[in-house]
Amino acid sequence: MPGTREVAVPLVGRDEERHLLESLIAAVDTRGEAMVLRGEPGIGKSRLLSEAVRTAQERGLRILTTVGVQSEAHLPYAGLHQLLRPVRRRVSTLPPLQHAALDAAFGLRDDVEPEPFRIALAALDLLSEVAGERPVLVVVDDAQWLDRPTVDVLAFLARRIEADPILLLVAIRDGYGAVLGDFGLPEQRLQRLDEAAAAELLDQSAPSLAAPVRTRVLREAAGNPLAVLELPAAWRTGGPEAAGADTVPLTDRLERAFAGRVAELPDLTRRLLLVAASTDDAAVGPMLRAGGVMAQADIELDAIAPADEAGIVTVDAHAHTLVFRHPLVRSAVLQSASLADRQRAHHALASVLDDEPDRRAWHHAASLTGEDEQVAVELEQAAERARHRGALAVAVTALTRAAELGRSSGRARRLLTAAVLAVELGRWDLVREVLIEVERLPLNALERARVIYVEEMGFFYPSRGHDRDAVILEAAEHAQAAGDTALWLELLWLLVSRMWWFGAEPGHATRRRIGASLRELGGAEAENPLVFAIYAFADPLGHAAAVLDRLQRLDGGRKLDPDAAQYFGLSALVVGAFDLGSDLLAVAVDGLRRQGRPGRLCRPLVSRALMAARLGEADSAITAAEEGSRIVEEMREPVWALAAANASMALVAAMRGEERAADELAARANVVAEATGARHAVANAQSGRVLAALVAGRFDDAYRYAEGLFDPGDPAYHPVMSTWVIADLAEAASHVDELAAARRRVAEVEARAGDRSGTWVALALAHARALVGEPEMAGAQLERALASDLRRWPFHRARLQLAYGRWLRRERRVAESRAVLRTARDTFDALGCAPWGDQARQELRASGERSRRRVPAARDQLTAQELQIAQFAAEGLSNREIGQRLYLSHRTVSTHLYRIFPKLGISSRAELGAALSPVAEPRT
Template sequence: MGRDGEIERILRCVTREPGTPQTLLLLGEEGIGRTTVLRHVRERAAGDGVLVLFAQGWAEDPGHAHACLRQLLTPPVRGEPAALPAAHHRVLTAVPRGNDGPDEAEFHAAVTALLDRLAAARPVLVCVDDADLCDRAFLEALFAAARLLAGRSLTVLLAARHEAALPGPPPGTETLRLGPLSGAAAAALLDRQPAAPTGRHRLEILADAEGNPLALVELGRGAPGPAGVVRHPPAEHVFGVRLDALPAETRRALLYAAAAGPGETVAAVMAALGTGDLVVWAPAEAAGLVTLVEDRLVFRHPLARSAAYLRRPAGERRQAHRDLAKIAVLPEARARHLAAITVGTNAFVATLLEDSAWRRGDAVAAAHALEQAARLSPRRPERARRLAEALTAAHVAGDPGWVRELYGRLGQESADPELVCVAAGALASALSQESAQREAFEVLADVSEHFPVADRTLALALAGLAAGIAYQSGLPEHTAALSTLLDRARQAHESKRWRPAAAGPLVRLDTPHLRRALDALVTAVARPQSATGSRPGPGRPHGAPPIGADGPAARAVLAAVAHHADEADVDLGQSRTADDRLRTARAFGLRGWSVLVLVDALVAIGRFPEAETVIQDAMTEAAVLRLPRVQADLEAQALTVRALRGTLPVTPRLTPAVWRAVCLDENRATHARLLRARGLAALAHGDMEGAWRQLRELFTADGAPLHPYLSARSIAELTVTAQRTGRSAEALPILERVRAEQGERPSTRMTLLLHHATALVGPDDGAEEHFQLALVNHGANRWPWERGHVRLNYAIWLRRCRRTLEARQQLTTVLETAERLGAGALASAAHIELRASGAAPAPEDGGPLERLTAQQRQIVQLAARGLSNREIGERLFLSPRTVGSHLYNVYPKLGISSRHQLRDLVQGR
């Protein structure tokens, strides 16, 4: 799993594609999946008619070349040596005795002759696993054959842990290093295990395994089952043997290092040990178990850390935590070690855990600490309150399984109205991100009767969450119910019993300004036309938020209000800041709401490279946390960006499996994003009929919008396809309904879109006026792609009116805009229209850099000079992520894959 790139690379070498090496080394640490990749490659190659020969090194082999060679000589090639000259046959079939093995030159010649004969008939793949344990003479013979048979269909693939143990490979050998699995692949592998863990234990295993497949499997087997009982202790494999061979003082030192955790310094661990002699680590380093890196001690393998801790008796483990607690400087570290040695309840330790839970600003760590604090609380009221805080933090972290576990426990502990509201909010948010909008909204509607006796900020936050769910569902009954929920929230009082500090620094909604913003958000979803009018107040927040409103959740609320008001600048500024902080805090439970608003804003204003970077990062988190609805939205946004950038494959995958896992009837925002993405993909491929079918579904048969907000934003794209397919009369009533629903004072963006759409399907004698009205408002510059789309269609209209000079002027501006934004589809359409207008063809390409935008060329030049992404960003006033995104998208255009190649390209230009 997660090795498609490596496997395809190897198979291209097996088929001897031009430019591929003949010899490959596959390197990786123990348990990283070398053997699995080799097995898969062998099966794929054999299925394609390749002759596969396989051998595996073994440390106990007697140490002669024939130990591995005999593994290669299996049916159907066992009889092949007999067809070789007698000297070669004798060397290949002889059984060496003692040191009477064959001469090195004879052995090399015999192996070369055998592989030459086999490769003459069909392609041959020689796979050797654990090559670092093979006899050196055998490997040298293979490498000699590869050098001498460079023209044959022969590929040699060797897998090993360490390259240093191998003889020098032939020139041109490529090294593939298997790194850890990606977060999504690691989560998928863990979830495939029998009785896979859930909730907190699942997240802990994913963190502890560090993407190592063997560690994922073994730690998953050792996770507690439903009753809290360990089903099977993790296998320790060779690590237990290596540990047992170490001196007692080294084993004790490793126990303390494992108990301290990956962030602790060597000095702190040694202080707990009561020694200052670094020699204690030397045997573990020699055994390949740990590495000292500056002031940190790093376990070479996750299972080595697990074995170092679990192989010691419980008493020794408790003593280690006791000693580490004594020297701990950070409150959270002291609380964690004290909790590890506490049996039963302990009010003092529970208070320490609660007070230090959010010191690291990490949602996952905070939820874990608060859950432990609840477990150690002797009194029921404190236990219930801390469970509520743990539940809120788990919701902020974004794991639905963890939320459900804590929700069930809190329900057994307390029926306090405020805690019931807290629990309902966490559960509803998790349900919504999984895709169950009806159930999520029903949960909030059921507890809204408690709003008047709950804290006002909490009640407003839950009403805001209900608005988010209603926006996502797009269901009229949800929108209609929002007014009731808001009225109940407004009746709530100022409570001091529970405050939204449960989410620590991430949630700060308890200010009058933010309460007004929450109120405005609910109103905007309940009555969409009220959000777009040009009126002051919370609907159009300006500038930085006031003091006390700088938490990422608060910023996300302000961004959502600005999103509904089509205030792109405010929307982008608030949501980008919120997204950065939530990503750092591992708070995808909140980020899953805000990141979609951020991506919508980035796409709307044409920042496609940054949008792709954000989408890919968020998709990994959504996959790890198993949030199919959020995945589906992100997949739709990714398809939209690829369509606008012109980077779609010839046959794009328009229905990823995750979309089929979401009920689109109760997720109309997802459905609308999906339909627009498919429509734009069809447009990019010139399929006007297909584009019309997709975009037409954004509105019902009678013209009502599928989604009250997102459908209207695609009205211009719908009318483009209507005009091109001769369906203007069918599109006009839809346009009129959208115009009516936008009210008398639509936003600047909607004004642009409505004029654009009217110019396309309205009366011919008013087309030019509407095109010009769409372009004349300078405020529309905030949506450069949409404005460029207007200019393109205006130019097409001008050309058809035989006003070619004016058309070319518009198209030139379109082309400049498209190249600046990286909007490949718009640029391609402008080029086509320029040629149709009789414009001279573009001059010959002056080199690969000439295909880049001015900003991309600046970034490339600075990167080629050795500047880091951060240094480039400081010079060009860009974020390091944006610089990285530009480089990620530039490399394929230049036909390179690294900064080293970039420097050579620029210097040789």
């Protein structure tokens, strides 16, 4: 592997680990796997990887390797490029978007800006194709020093190779828990050798040691294999104290041992080693040229020969490469050099890298201790290239370093740009660090406005007080005054979104100032979809009529771009036009998938899940919520989105009568939502509890839960979403002698929301009036409610039919009641809402008609992801197309379908459509 090479020594005391790796290699034909090896320096991670490579080669596997190098961590996708270099020619066989994404990531084209997920999917598909010919072993050593974009790709691969004959082995040094540590990958921690194994290794490597020396080596090595090998060599040249006293940490003693051996080399050789240790490039050409700059003379390859002979490095004259024996050797070379010498080495490297601007910029930066605006500009340009290639983490690092080196006048601008990119990356810890640096600087009003923008993007101030609203609004007005229209709109959007998320009602002054901005921007008829969304969110109840009128003219949004469709869809959500909103967000999600922008999928997915659940489209709600949850976890999205997803799943569970699941999901949502102040998620989760209690006959609980949404002192309070449960509150009230209080709530909602036809509030109010009105008017009011256009509201329609059927039966209109109750039963059954269907059956039995229980449909056996894959396949998409939509390899899709067909009792894709249809079972 390039970069370092661990000396070939017997593999002693590692039988358990060797057998584990052998078993993984033997099983790679049947399943993919990922494994992380962790341990201290010198513990034998690289040696085990070498053994795995040898075993894999014997079995005919293709081997792909990459090694992390500290100086390479700032170079976008450097590790991935090294990994895929042997199969680079196969990139041209990928679909065009993926081909373009990898080319852009590797700097081969600059006309596209790929999302990191698109790059990762391209790497997955490339490896999947290669593995289709013969299994692949991917070996990653010193992953703690890989560039962050490559680490993210590896995490993506590790989660998706189960169906491919790919084994991923990653070695990581102790002390770097953040590297792949939060992705839940299997780990094998390497412990130190026991006394017997250490003694056996020492006897094999240094058999002629005197007994006292042997005893001291074993004591000080303490089971570290590299120490067992190196301490005798150090003592032979410099005595027992050459590596430092035994009170010094073992890693430091090993570095000192290597440094002692380096010190014995000729001066010119040491200079070349310092240059080699300062770069990530194993090629000797640039090293020799940079060494020549330092020595002010031409240098030939034989100048490095003494280091090769001493076992410090290995030089391949044929490949013109140099590799260090062990990472600690490289570290020893760097640590033993003075700061001035290290800076000279970096300056020399920068001077010979004119054709590699990114490397040149970083070497220039490493050669400085003071300010240098020109180098800061170079780093800023490198950051822009990294951003263009989808390597946002690298761009953030480059910008923060540019801020350190550049003039103070540009420091805030560079840091704030870095902070915005860190927000896009989901690195909230990094956002905070950058903002702390920014706060130390003198800021003008516009820069302060940008700080507020970044803080709100990171949800750092989740309080619901009016003080924060005023701060954001003032920042927006500063941006407007400065002529930064984009920032002005973004801050207004964050302000009104915050009001929705946190269930806050703006004070009179804030509402007036927002209104003034909206009038200037055009309100509901504004051409900019973002302005329209600001208008909708600013007053969802008061602006509902104008918003709905505009939405109904969009013709489903089929011609909209994904961003516009998302703004319109979210606007539909807050005014309660769930049918329109669900369709618009479906357009947004589909467009974002096609564009390869999964990082933007989370919000439209979890928002669509909420609306689909309200509509009774349980399958759509669950698939959207679960996919949104996966994206939250994988892309480090704000946790409020996870709460929102769980809340929507709680609502679906309640509709299905799964009371325990509904309660658990609601509780899970509340833990996150209450901590972040995201009342909209708490309110949605509470709505699920209301529904679950209703269907279980716990009417006291249902009424109490529903009332909580109207109570400003309750965590579930939400001024808009409370109106959505008015029918549930009315139904619960009719069972617990709270009709008078419920009538007051109905009147309150009518006063606040009006009767906006086409919204959920209007439908819920019609239902509620029938439940709490005068008994003699109930039938007419239910008939009026059922006369609405309810084609997209099947669950609500079935509940109305159940209520109407009950009323008809109690009015002794039995024959009429049966037809209505049958329709309600069939709808509930088709939606999978078994307890509601059972209520309709009870009413039918009371009318004298038998009705058997619903037979579970085969589709009920599918998981959410299996259902999503099956639906895509039923639409005619190929496995590869499905994989691109869901960011899976086409082999993984094939494996899922292999499991899906038997569950559905079918044998071909042509049968999927009928098998997935939620048609109710025939009854007698």
